[in-house]
Amino acid sequence: xxxxxxxxxxxxxxxxxxxxxxxxxxxxxxxxxxxxxxxxxxxxxxxxxxxxxxxxxxxxxxxxxxxxxxxxxxxxxxxxxxxxxxxxxxxxxxxxxxxxxxxxxxxxxxxxxxxxxxxxxxxxxxxxxxxxxxxxxxxxxxxxxxxxxxxxxxxxxxxxxxxxxxxxxxxxxxxxxxxxxxxxxxxxxxxxxxxxxxxxxxxxxxxxxxxxxxxxxxxxxxxxxxxxxxxxxxxxxxxxxxxxxxxxxxxxxxxxxxxxxxxxxxxxxxxxxxxxxxxxxxxxxxxxxxxxxxxxxxxxx
Numbered sequence: 001x002x003x004x005x006x007x008x009x010x011x012x013x014x015x016x017x018x019x020x021x022x023x024x025x026x027x028x029x030x031x032x033x034x035x036x037x038x039x040x041x042x043x044x045x046x047x048x049x050x051x052x053x054x055x056x057x058x059x060x061x062x063x064x065x066x067x068x069x070x071x072x073x074x075x076x077x078x079x080x081x082x083x084x085x086x087x088x089x090x091x092x093x094x095x096x097x098x099x100x101x102x103x104x105x106x107x108x109x110x111x112x113x114x115x116x117x118x119x120x121x122x123x124x125x126x127x128x129x130x131x132x133x134x135x136x137x138x139x140x141x142x143x144x145x146x147x148x149x150x151x152x153x154x155x156x157x158x159x160x161x162x163x164x165x166x167x168x169x170x171x172x173x174x175x176x177x178x179x180x181x182x183x184x185x186x187x188x189x190x191x192x193x194x195x196x197x198x199x200x201x202x203x204x205x206x207x208x209x210x211x212x213x214x215x216x217x218x219x220x221x222x223x224x225x226x227x228x229x230x231x232x233x234x235x236x237x238x239x240x241x242x243x244x245x246x247x248x249x250x251x252x253x254x255x256x257x258x259x260x261x262x263x264x265x266x267x268x269x270x271x272x273x274x275x276x277x278x279x280x281x282x283x284x285x286x287x288x289x290x291x292x293x294x295x296x297x298x299x300x301x
């Protein structure tokens with residue numbers, strides 16, 4: 001059968017302090033059974049996104065070490081960034097990759113959540129496939145109000161944490177942990193500094209605004225680049241593709257006389273997400289991933 005391998009993409013609320021960033025990712029570099037595929041720190045978002053693959057025990061131990069650094073070093077009372085956040089360790093998703101079921105991913109998420117809650121005195125909410133109620137399945141519902149609003153929100157009976165104390169950590173906020181299927185973080189930049197335009201387009205593109213079913217989107221101000229962005233999470237790229245979101249944003253931007261300045265991918269994504277884009281724009285007929293040379297080298301004859 002081979003080793004059990006999961007992907008994990010923890011998000012931390014720090015994108016500016018290189019010392020803190022390197023301290024957070026250091027456990028991932030040295031823990032046996034864990035490989036850090038990518039880490040991206042964005043100053044405008046003020047957010048660190050790490051992409052890991054590994055075996056369950058290695059992921060668990062390295063994550064708890066990284067969380068300890070984040071809880072100690074990040075103070076959300078002083079945190080300012082474009083990306084919504086509710087915790088120093090904002091969210092930790094576990095994604096099955098090889099020889100792992102979604103149930104096993106849920107079990108690992110619960111292990112990390114229960115231990116982190118005790119060790120760091122941290123309220124933890126289970127989300128996506130690990131959610132304990134329908135209202136907690138969508139991360140946006142949990143995060144609504146962000147860090148500042150959670151001090152009042154957490155007092156409501158329906159927002160009692162799944163693990164940890166029934167009060168917000170004064171500097172580290174709250175954390176969401178859960179198991180989910182692969183997600184693609186895809187951003188489209190617009191050649192304007194008008195944030196209202198990005199927010200309006202995001203509102204039309206995202207599922208909650210009547211747009212694309214498996215798309216979450218927000219408008220973001222990229223101050224250092226003098227432009228704005230539609231920042232998206234594609235929650236099921238097999239049913240809402242990247243080209244659909246890209247084309248819809250281009251179409252909506254036309255009404256404001258704005259052009260798309262480019263796009264970006266954050267972290268790692270499945271190859272199919274890109275081959276679907278290539279097949280669409282090239283109008284390929286009867287295309288299969290078996291036609292990709294690198295795939296044939298990996299698969300063999």
